[in-house]
Amino acid sequence: MSTSTYRIRSGDTLSALASRFKTSVSALARHNKIANPNLIYAGRTLRIPGRGDSFEPVRGGTRGGGRPGGTGGTSGGGKVQGSGGAASPGNVTPAMRKLASAGRAAALGMGGYNSQGLCATGVSRAIQNAFGFKVWGNGNQIDNNLPRDKFKQVNMSLEQALKTPGLVLTWEKTSSRLGSIYGHTAITTGDGRSSVSDFIERNTLGAGGRSGLKIFMPII
Template sequence: MSQGATMSNYRIRPGDTLSGLAARFGTTVEKLARDNNISNPDLIYSGNNLSIGHSTRDTFDAGGNNQGVRGGNDVGGPTGVGPSNASNKMQRLAEAARAAAMGMGGYNSQGLCATGVSRAISNALGIGVSGNGNQIDNNLPRDKFKQVDMTLEEALKIPGLVLTWESTSSNLGRIYGHTAVTLGDGHSSASDFIERNTTNGGRTGFKVFMPIE
């Protein structure tokens, strides 16, 4: 803890993620994990208390003048949504996707990406969505989700966005595509497993969908 920095306590709420809280409170996942002796940053529990260190320059305002900005870069794209102002629905969806993935394949793909995403959407939002990886985009109800124009790099910094690809490089992926939900840490997404380094490599037909509040 640097000189002049202070500590505050925060009670974890359903849908919170360590990456989302780090962005909100102007700190890092690594610092939160270290200050709170968290061995697995992907696993935090609702109701537990977090000690959050921040300097006088940090703000507990989730929006403020830096809305949608992280590390000096605008990550909101044309939507204006960034890590610090993701909606409650988006936070819930990210947490449900993480739980679904850990309950299915953990960090190993089971070839059931659409099942994982559908389960997360149902558990978080109460919405039933069917179809495989490259059909979910057409089956997402347009009064509940809207397509947004942003890069994969931008999307991965925001929790609770649904990603879809028409085709991937695997044999099944060429037929069924792929879908996942962003976790908001800048690199991970969840479906039937947690993909810790999500890329467009070998994937085509990329789309992003955002829950409508």
């Protein structure tokens, strides 16, 4: 079987890479001896089974991707190794406060406390109202479309993020039928519990069945 290699980047998840390279999470985990598919380490080399061509081949790197890190994550919040970031409850910028306020206004103007199934629309509307530009994509695409000169991925748990206003949360998948296809995205309010999108979710920390968490901070 031919094998190619890929250097894992901050923000990658094993399920997303499996889809990208037309293989399965279990095959990647088995091929790279990864015990926990939710934890992969940015900078490590991932071997892609069954591919004759290499995608971003790594020369001189260490083979295998089994060292836990956390470019994936669960609803409890996986950390992203090497992503950096200075967001914290005690370090809130005016841009973050502005986005949190715009997010709450968008949620109240759409579904209130009831989901409309339009989470990415709510987040995009909040970003546009706060900063003047629109971000396209559904819940598990919007993270790739956030302009990197205006947002950066940060290293923190979901619990920490919920205490910090104005962060963009994205999950690759949720437990609902639509969420398993389109994922979910929201903006933190900073109260330690809730987040907003097309509605106000009172207990984001208690929402189960979510995976592939990424967290982004505005740097405008």
